[in-house]
Amino acid sequence: MRCDYYDAGQCRSCELMGVAATDQLTAMQRDLEVALAGVVPADVWRPPAHGPEEGFRNxxxxxxxxxxxxxxxxxxxxxxxxxxxxxxxxxxxxxxxxxxxxxxxxxxxxxxxxxxxxxxxxxxxxxxxxxxxxxxxxxxxxxxxxxxxxxxxxxxxxxxxxxxxxxxxxxxxxxxxxxxxxxxxxxxxxxRQLPMRVADLTLHLRPRSFFQTNTVVATHLYAQAATWVGGLEVATAWDLYCGVGGFALTAATALPRATVTGVEVAAEAVRSAQQAATESGLDGRVGFVAADATSYAEAHDAPDLVIVNPPRRGLGAELTDRLERSPTTHLLYSSCDAGTLAADLRAMPSLRVVHARGFAMFPQTRHAEVLVLARRG
Structure with missing residues (x-):
């Protein structure tokens, strides 16, 4: 990709401008493996998912x-x-x-x-x-x-x-x-809401709602999550930091016999998520709660599967300790910061990563999304 703004020195936000897309993917994968060495085995990585290198921001x-x-x-x-x-x-x-x-x-x-x-x-x-x-x-x-x-x-x-x-x-x-x-x-x-279609799922965004910047790669992210959790034997699941419900609704679709609870501190996001669940015919098996993720986890019996998509700062000591002590059998963790993901995984040593994949959500930069599935034992 070439950019006149970059060439003129007017904007340098795209630090990898001019680097071939294949080389960017190779570097992204190498950086993820280095950052997560010791907590993600080398043999569980799948090839990185990606979309177009330009014209991708929504x-x-x-x-x-x-x-x-x-x-x-x-x-x-x-x-x-x-x-x-x-x-x-x-x-x-x-x-x-x-x-x-x-x-x-x-x-x-x-x-x-x-x-x-x-x-x-x-x-x-x-x-x-x-x-x-x-x-x-x-x-x-x-x-x-x-x-x-x-x-x-x-x-x-x-x-x-x-x-x-x-x-x-x-x-x-x-x-x-x-x-x-x-x-x-x-x-x-x-x-007051913008419908945002991701494959067969329609989410609803309000002004402060979080959604991934790259719709094409977000579609790959949800599809990978569905594939991994769809092969699990679980009856109950949480989606902590659920936002407008993308992972919760994906999990409910992939696990037709499970009940899923999404937890999000922003009440307006919870309303949007519940609307999407109703429109998808999933409201009988998936529900949403406006609450702090850590407080909710401390106050309720842990489910079989926990899904987390936290802010860049990660889960924090209280929540990782709660999950480490819980009987939860599987953890699906989506992260935009490999460093905090590594720290959180080290704090939960009984959860062993069995699948990992990087997602080139932000081409032209060194930032990446990473998804891991961990299993207890």
Whole structure:
């Protein structure tokens, strides 16, 4: 892949730009094996899963810079000034079209970009998610309500230019901090969720919902999980840190005689997950609870299978200790940080990894997703 922004020195986020895709996969696999040496046997690795090296991102998190009438949508440079990346080659085609249209719309609506060094202005970020069916969730992160009227008045024009915009919101971030979004969300559309189809499963994303950045590779990830857990003899399962329910629903489909409980601290994600379960006809066997994962695990009898997809920081000492002491027979662990995965696995020595696979979720970077299945004994 070639990138004009990279070649011009405007953006170096893609640290492996120019490295052949096959070489990136080889390096990713080598790095995973080194990071997980001692806890993942060399002979259990499957070849890494991957998708296209460009045009794969389903979301754009765009910092807004520039001036009224001439905004930049992209990143901020070392002096916190805007660098326009509207033609980034990582975006899915439909996402690229949306970003280009939104850059023009921000200018035409006369929205004022937020000037970080001067601490003035209104529009801080534009956050866009693109679904496999071409629909969009668009979020405008504002410093205050001062230009909310302009945004509401411009909604018909936005929908004219982007007719597949399903969810549009204004998010308020009044503090001058290095944050992506604030606590208050103002819906400008009737729809509050973006359907996100992954193979035969349709999940529902709300503004703060987590979903993998790469839909193609996420499909491989769920398919691999289904294959591994589908061969197990288990009657009960948990999906801790379940988000909008992807792994829980995958497990319920792969284990037609098992009951599955998804646990997620964000109540709105739990509502979305339950909706997906109902629509999939799985609500009789899979349910979701709004709770802290560690607290839930401490308060309930452990199931046969535990699925975890934690934040980058990993599970932590309390939860790994609980799982190590439990009678759980299998653990399926999806991780975006091989270092914390290794630490968590070392804290659970009675769970032995029997399958492992890397997923090139973030081409052009050294980041990777990794999935392991561990068995007790």
């Amino acid at each position: 979301k754009a998190k765009l910092a807004v810079g520039g001036v009224r009438g001439a905004p930049t949508l992209g990143i901020l440079d070392g002096e916190r000034r805007g660098v326009d990346l509207r033609d980034c080659g990582l975006y899915e085609p439909g996402l690229h079209e949306a970003v280009v249209a939104l850059a023009a719309l921000v200018a035409d609506l006369d929205l004022t970009p937020y000037d970080v060094p001067e601490r003035r202005g209104e529009l801080k970020h534009v956050l866009v998610t693109h679904s496999p069916d071409g629909e969009l969730m668009i979020r405008f992160v504002l410093r205050s309500r001062a230009q909310l009227g302009k945004l509401k008045a411009g909604l018909p024009e936005l929908r004219r230019r982007l007719p597949h915009a399903r969810v549009v919101t204004a998010n308020l971030l009044p503090r001058h901090e290095a944050l992506l979004e604030g606590a208050e969300e103002i819906w400008l559309t009737r729809d």
